[in-house]
Amino acid sequence: MAIDLAKIAKAKGIKYFLISFTDLFGVMRSKLVPAPAIGGMAKDGAGFAGFASWLDMTPANSDMFAVPDPTSLIQLPWKPEVAWLAANLWMDGKEVEQAPRNTLQRVCDSAMKKGYRLKTGVEPEYFLISEDGEELSDLRDTQEKPCYDQSALMRRYDVISEICDSMLKLGWGTYQNDHEDANGQFEMNWDYNDALVTADQHAFFKYMVKALAEKHGLRATFMPKPFAHLTGSGCHAHISVWDKTGKKNLFNDPKGELGVSKLGYQFMGGLMHNAVGMTAITNPTVNSYKRISGSATTSGATWAPTTVTYGGNNRTNMIRIPDAGRFEFRLADGAANPYLFQAALLAAGLDGIANKRDPGKRVDLNMFEEGHKVKGAKHLPLNLLDALRELEKNSSLREVMGHEVIDAFLKLKHQEWLKFTASLTPWERENVIDC
Numbered sequence: 465m466a467i468d469l470a471k472i473a474k475a476k477g478i479k480y481f482l483i484s485f486t487d488l489f490g491v492m493r494s495k496l497v498p499a500p501a502i503g504g505m506a507k508d509g510a511g512f513a514g515f516a517s518w519l520d521m522t523p524a525n526s527d528m529f530a531v532p533d534p535t536s537l538i539q540l541p542w543k544p545e546v547a548w549l550a551a552n553l554w555m556d557g558k559e560v561e562q563a564p565r566n567t568l569q570r571v572c573d574s575a576m577k578k579g580y581r582l583k584t585g586v587e588p589e590y591f592l593i594s595e596d597g598e599e600l601s602d603l604r605d606t607q608e609k610p611c612y613d614q615s616a617l618m619r620r621y622d623v624i625s626e627i628c629d630s631m632l633k634l635g636w637g638t639y640q641n642d643h644e645d646a647n648g649q650f651e652m653n654w655d656y657n658d659a660l661v662t663a664d665q666h667a668f669f670k671y672m673v674k675a676l677a678e679k680h681g682l683r684a685t686f687m688p689k690p691f692a693h694l695t696g697s698g699c700h701a702h703i704s705v706w707d708k709t710g711k712k713n714l715f716n717d718p719k720g721e722l723g724v725s726k727l728g729y730q731f732m733g734g735l736m737h738n739a740v741g742m743t744a745i746t747n748p749t750v751n752s753y754k755r756i757s758g759s760a761t762t763s764g765a766t767w768a769p770t771t772v773t774y775g776g777n778n779r780t781n782m783i784r785i786p787d788a789g790r791f792e793f794r795l796a797d798g799a800a801n802p803y804l805f806q807a808a809l810l811a812a813g814l815d816g817i818a819n820k821r822d823p824g825k826r827v828d829l830n831m832f833e834e835g836h837k838v839k840g841a842k843h844l845p846l847n848l849l850d851a852l853r854e855l856e857k858n859s860s861l862r863e864v865m866g867h868e869v870i871d872a873f874l875k876l877k878h879q880e881w882l883k884f885t886a887s888l889t890p891w892e893r894e895n896v897i898d899c
Contacts, residue, residue: 628652776826
């Protein structure tokens, strides 16, 4: 049965709809549509110029139309007269293949045809900082090991509780909030779901956190490494694959090692096989590599992987198995595009299943101190350029995600790298000016 957005607007007191899409750089783009016009927009989509966002288009391209998915509707808890809708992009009567949400939906549909349904939960970390972005918002948050600090958490109770209350109203199943390992850093957890639902929630969560922080006179950032001496912001994903009905967890096997099935280990093998190439997607900014290639922080550890390994309940590996029937992928950071992140996870996992990839033996060492003892483990890229070159060589991700989206992403990210290399940093002036 079709969902009538006009009727929903009247019933829920919605005056405006944000018809939204996320571009290749993870920027959310929207049009604010008055409720009386939503019928036409629901059918034909809201018009955009693709070149005006981070998509590989030119001013000569046709109009691009964002057709909202009614099932994604989220009424803003702090501004209930407005509702948000995730949209899929169309141009010239065809789906835009490079659009991130279109890409994820395409990969999910392909997996469903094979009998696989990806379910994930994400853990996006963020900092609450001053409005000018120069320092932490809480100058009393100075502990060397601030993780779980109750006092620092409660000093930000007003904004944290409003974000949490909003997620509770939305029915996301939020169950805990904490102060993370860096000063000024927080994390909020909610229930796992189908990959597309999780991606929509992840995209909206980032907007919601920023909006509510602004409401409280603060600024929120998901930047991977905003402060050199502090732990960076990751975006860990908990992963399981279910049957088409979503009722049977295909990763769960009481007889399997650590409670994970053969299929689960093959999926993990795909993640490990493709991890080096995936890094450009899961860690997509110049700043990302300050987190995964960084030195020990004030708290004593980066909590970010540097090599491609997996283990049991061991947070020093790229993949951790904390419980039966699922595992945690710890590579991605706060800048990861919510849709491309999920699409890359599923694409890599499908490659692992199709090719029966073996992840090898688990590592039970402290990889931060004893990683040199693991022979043959692949190292993650040290910078964005290396990561982009690895993605260029990766045929598995390209085959499943699509040539157009990979080519467009690589083109725009190479342009970003060139802009970065053309800039002068304070470090260069301080260390090279008298050469």
